[in-house]
Amino acid sequence: MAKSELDRTTIDLFENEKRPGRPKTNPLPREMQLKINKRNQIKRDRARGLKRVEFKVSSELYQALSDMAEEQNISRSALIETILQEKLAINR
Numbered sequence: 001m002a003k004s005e006l007d008r009t010t011i012d013l014f015e016n017e018k019r020p021g022r023p024k025t026n027p028l029p030r031e032m033q034l035k036i037n038k039r040n041q042i043k044r045d046r047a048r049g050l051k052r053v054e055f056k057v058s059s060e061l062y063q064a065l066s067d068m069a070e071e072q073n074i075s076r077s078a079l080i081e082t083i084l085q086e087k088l089a090i091n092r
Helices: 030-047 059-072 076-091
Strands: none
Touching: 059 076
16 A cells, blocks of 8 residues: 555554654643742842732722723733722822
């Protein structure tokens, strides 16, 4: 039987053929890559003098903050930081 380039039914003829696709560029599994990236992000934030603050808000407030941030073309965290800075400036 002749090997045809378009014939994919006889897989054994094509088992050594390289398939097109994105080459593997990192030897680590995806889960480990994410951990390393997160660790590096935290280091960059620390170097910039940033501290992490987490809090829970209602879904309505979350949506309102997201909408306002989108209108102003800034991130939600930047918007929250601006609001807090304005509030602190008023109280001084």
